[in-house]
Amino acid sequence: GQGGAGWPVDGLGLHGYDTFHGNGLRFQWRDEDGEVEGYVSWKDIEKELGVLILTGEYQPETPRIDELAMDGLREDDKVIDAEYKEVEPEEAESEIDDYAIPDEPESYASNRDYVSAKGMSPQEAADEDRMVTQAEYGAEIEAETTEKDPSELQYITPIDYAKRIAELDEDLRDAAEILVTDCSCYTPFRAFLMDVVQSDFAFMPNKLDLIRDIALGTDNAERKAYSNNKYGLVEYSIRSGYVKISYKNRNGVRKEGALDWRELYEILSYMVKQPFYCGEDQKRYYQETKQKADRDKMNPVYKRFFDIEDSVKANRLETRERATANGWETKIDENGHVISDDAVQKKYNFHYNLWEMEKGGAKTRYQWNMDAIRTLKQIESENRLATPEEQKVLSKFVGWGGLSQAFDEENAGWSKEYAELKDLLSDEEYSAARATVNNAFYTSPEIAMCMNSALVQFGFRGGNVLEPSMGIGNFFGSMPAPMQRSKLYGVSLTAFQEELTKQLYQNANISITGFENTTYR
Incomplete structure (x- = not known):
C-alpha cells in the first residue's frame, strides 16, 4: 500500500483502506465471518464518481480559468497572481496513527492464510496475483506505463477485447465457449446471463461480478468444472480473478491457458446472441422469477442484479426530473427514457470531434450530402430543431464543388445518382445546387481547427465572431473551448x-445575403 486510513467498528475490530500499489483501493474489514479484504480499481472509482457528479450528489466543481468572464476576476485571482517562490520540500514524518493500516507485511496476514489454506506453491500464488492484477487493473497499468510526450494531448486507448478474443488460440476459444454454454456451472442460468449481458442498467464491473459469482457461488471459493471438446477432456479451474483452462488441442497435445473475467464476458456476449443459446421455457421461467415480489427467497446473485437495475433506474429518473426542472418538458417512462418529442428543445451549437472525422471518395461524399438533405427536409417538415444526432448527419454535408458528376446527365457511371438528385430537389433547389459546382470553396474542419487554434494562441478568448462566407460553418463547428462563448454571426448566399x-x-445569428449588404458593426 501507499498510505490509507482505518477506523474501529463496534464489535468488529479495525476497518480501513489503503491505496493498492497505485492501482486502486484495497479495503480491509471484519464481519461475523472474520477478516475480509476487497479491491476496487481506479476505473470503477471513476465510474462511481461520475454517477455522483451526474446526479448532483458530489461537491460542485471549482471554476476553471478558461470559464471566467473576459472582463471579470474571480475570487482566487490573488492566488493566480501571487509571486512564485521556491519552497523547500518538507520531509514527511513516518507517523502511523492508531487507525492507519501499516505497510508492513504483518498487515497482510490474511493473504498468507489464504495461500496456506489453498495449499498453493509460491509460484502458483504469484501467478494468481498476476492474473488478478491484470483482470482488475490491466487497462490502467498499460495506460500508465505508456511513454508520454508532454507536448501532446494524451488519450487512453481502450482495450479492444473483441480483437483480443479473435486472436486467441482457436482451441482455447472453443473451450471457453463450451464453458459458458454447456458446463453445469452456467447452463441453469442461461436466461439470467442473457439478461445481464443485454442490460442497460448495470455497469461493466457489476456484470463481471455477477457472471463470476454465478459460477463460484456465494462462498466465492475456487471451483472445478469439466466438459469435452472435439479432442478430449477440458478442465476448468474457476477462481475469483480468472479462469484457468486445461484442454487438448487438435494435435492431441494438452495445453493450458487462462482468461480473465472481462475476456470471458466478451465470449459470453457473443454466445448469448446465438439462437440456440437459451430455450423458450428457460426464458419464460426466468421472467416469472424476475417478477416475484419476495426477492429475499431468490438466488442472491439474481437479487443483487435486480437491485442494481432498480437503483440505476431510480438515479436516471431523478436526473431526468432535474433536467425537467431546468427547462425541459419531457415525458419519461418507468426506466427514465424519453417517450415523447414534445420537449421544449434546448439550443445547441454543433462541434466537430476530430477523432470522429470520416474520409470518403466521391460517391461516399455524395451520399453524405443526400443524407443531410433528407434529414434537413424531415426536420423542417416537423418544424423543430435538429437533435445532436441529426446535427452529426447534417455536418457531413460537403457541398457540390467536387461532385460535378452528379449533375452530368451524360455520365453513365453516375446515372443513378443524377436521377436520385433530380427527384429529391425541387427545380429551384436543383438549379441553386448546380450553380455552386463552379464557385463553391470547401474548407475542411481540420484546417478550420488549426486556424481557430492559432487565434487562441494569439490571445483571443471570445467575443464577436463573423463568418462572412460561412458555407456550412466549419469555422464555427471547430472552435476550441476558449472561443465557444463567442457570439456568432454568419452570412450565407x-x-x-x-x-x-x-x-x-x-x-448563431445567420443571414442570407451578400456580405456587402450586411449591417454588422
Missing part, C-alpha cells in the same frame, strides 16, 4: 446553406 447552418449552429 443560398437559402439551403442558411437552413442547414441554422440547424447546426442554433445559437
